[in-house]
Structure formats: C-alpha cells, structure tokens
Amino acid sequence: MSTGWLDDDTALFVRYGDAFVPRRTEQFDIVCDLLAELPRPSVVELGCGDGRLTERLLGRLHHTRVTAVDTSAEMLALARARLAGFTGRVILHRAGMEEDTALAGGPHGAIVTSLAVHHLDDRDKKALYRHIHGALAPGGVFVMADLVAPVGPAPLALALARWDAEVRAADPAATVPFESARWNTFRFPDPVDRPSGVGEHLNWLARAGFRDVDVCWLYAGHAVFHARRPGRLEEGT
Template identity: 45%
Template sequence: MSEQAWSEAMSRAFIDYGRFFVPARETQLWLLAELLPADAPLRVVELACGEGLLAEAILRRHPQARLIGLDGSAAMRAAAAARLAPFGGRFEVRPFDLFAADWRQMRGADAVVSSLTIHHLDDAGKRQLYADLFAMLAPGGVLLIADLVQPAGAAGTAVAARAWDDAVRQHGEAAFAAFEQAQWNLYRHPDPMDRPSRLFDQLRWLAAAGFGEVDVFWMQAGHAIFGGRRLAS
C-alpha cells in the first residue's frame, strides 16, 4: 500500500505484536510453506514480506528456493534483511508499492505468496492484481494468499469478530489490551484502508484470471488461505 496508508509506526507495532494479533500465525506460516512444490529450485516472490517470517519458513522448508521479498516499509525491509541474512543470496528484499505497476512486470516466478496485504485493494484492484499475478507466474506456478476476507452477512461478521478476539486473548490479557487499544479488529473497527472482499468472489476472480486448482486451504476468525495454479499449457 502507499506510505500514506501504512506508517512506519504501524510497522513497528506489527513487528512487536503481530505474533499475537494474527490468528494461528505459526500454523499459517507452516501451511503456506508446505503448499509450495517440494524438492524444486523455486523462484518465489512475496508481496509485503514484512519482517521476513514467511520468507524464513519457505527458505527453511525449501533449501533450493530463492525468494524476492517486496515491502513498502523501510522498517520492515530492515527487519527482514537482518532476519534472513543467514540465507545469503537466497533472499533479496526490495521496496514496492502494492498499487503501482512496475513490480508487476516481473515474469517467470514459480510461486507468488502474499500475507495480509491484498485486502487493502478494492474489488476492482483485486481483480486486476490477480490477472497481473497470473502473468507473473511461469506455467505450473502457484499463487498462495493468506488474508482477511469479508463475511457475506452480519452474522458471519459478528462470528469473525468474536473469534478474532478469542484468538488474541489466548496470548494473554496484555496482548488483548494492545489489540483493543490499536483497534486492530477490523470487523469491529472498520477502517477505510481495509477493504476485504468476500472469499467466494475472490475465488471466482482467480478462476476468471486463468487460475486452475482454485481452492481454500484454511480459514479461521475471518482469515483465510486460498489460491490457485497457472496450469501448464
């Protein structure tokens, strides 16, 4: 997203509290790494790599993989570079703006992964992004998305809000107090910068962009892991 939308202060807060604020974060990281093709020299692009937790999980699970991490925050890029320094040239971090077109010109990726960033695009922006990501992938390449999704109705929204609160409370009252103070639960505290779309719609947009094997792999508290594959022609 643009720097106006996401401040460096928010980046530092997420580095401090992200492990508490994201439901089942370790499970999500493990699953995203497991869903990538095994025993292959993967070329991976990660959108909004943050402090590098997902990149680290992928590089550890896939010793032949190389990963380009894109992020719009200088604080996040610095944290990722420090965390992933032991992987040497297998990791490269670059600045990016989710809304810009330049980075979307990359081609030949074996996988594109994204965690908690695409929900900042509106519906039209997501549809265009999925078409652009399809073009970025080599035949057989996979797209994996971990993100917030919008429940279809009020009942689902209420359940997602409660489930998210409960997931954070499991880490203690101090974590939940910080979560509440930051008004992080967008199902209770809507913010113009957060534009989650219905999961059903996003699966259709992936299929319309050309992806096959479109599927949902995990979901909890309004957070879902889903994606598809650019089938080999």
C-alpha cells in the same frame, strides 16, 4: 506507491503480530505446505513486512530463492536483519505490489503474500490477480494468506468474536494494545483494511485464468487461498 499502511502500524504489528494474527504459524505452514513440491525455486513474496513468512519459506523450502517486496523502508530494514543468515537466497525490493517491478524477473514458480492484499481496493485486487497470473510460469502457484470479509451478520459476529478470543489466548498482554489500536477491523472498520469475501476472491482468481482455485484454511476472518496457472511447472531458475 500507494499504501494505507502507517509506521505506527509497523511498530505495533512487529511487536504483537504473533498474537494479532490468528494461528499465524499454522497459516505460514499451510503456505509452505502448498509450495512444498515446487520444482522451480523462484518465489516472489508481496508485502513481506519484517520477513516472518520469508524466514519460514527459506527455512522450510531449502531450494527456494525469494524476492521479498514491500513498500515500507522500515519493514524492509527489519526483514534485512532477520534474513541475514540467508544471503544469496533472498533479495529485498522496495515497491508497491501493484507496480510492474514487483513481479519483474519472471516467470516465477510461485508468488505468495500474507496480510497485504486486503489493503487494495477491489479493482486493484482484480488487476493484481491478472498481473500475478501473467508473471507465473505455466503450472506456477499463487498462495495468499489474508483477511477476508465475512458475509452476513452471523458469520461476521463469529469471526469478530473468534479473532478477539484468539488474541487473548495467544498472549493476554496483547489484548490491551489490540483493543486500544482498534485492530479488529470487523469490530472497528477502518479504511486501511478493505477485505473482500471468499467468494469474490475465488471468482476473481478464476476469471484471471487460474485453476485449482480453493480456500485451504479459514478461521476468524483469515483465509489461505491457492490458485495455479494452467500448465506443467518445469524445473528452472
């Protein structure tokens, strides 16, 4: 299972994630809104981390069951503790999102992910989108919140500055660790972060066979995408 994510990243992200991710709750709510009408309760979450989005999904969408997948044993242990109140509605599974087992048990009503796909290179992102398309039921949706690469110097400077400003506004105490960990990848490019442009994602998703491919939210180099497998989603497990 390949991941550039490190245990040091886990400790910092778990402590400061609410500040490090611009408008994190708003992003999670957009993801939930895009799944609100789902008649098929089976959801897979890729790169679930410590289960913050999982918790939001299970809390807001009462009929859903989530299989939450991550490579990190440490993150999954934190998620297990966080999600203890949702017994019977959540399964935690250790796997890389590129592995076949990550999407086993389908077809699924929805596949979601937050801040994980940008760790893959472009070739693996394209392969993942094809794999996700094949694992969804007809009419099922893929919703992704993730870091995206601004295109050109002016959009890059804007995203970089807005990201810094959002961290300062969310929690002034997070500013020092954000700076010292060089977390703003637009200011400090890092091989662990491989964000692609919005246009590339839209193109790859369309070429994988998705319809209704769109960006539903975008701010400070972070975006929420929607894509739907053609067909009509039937009620099911």
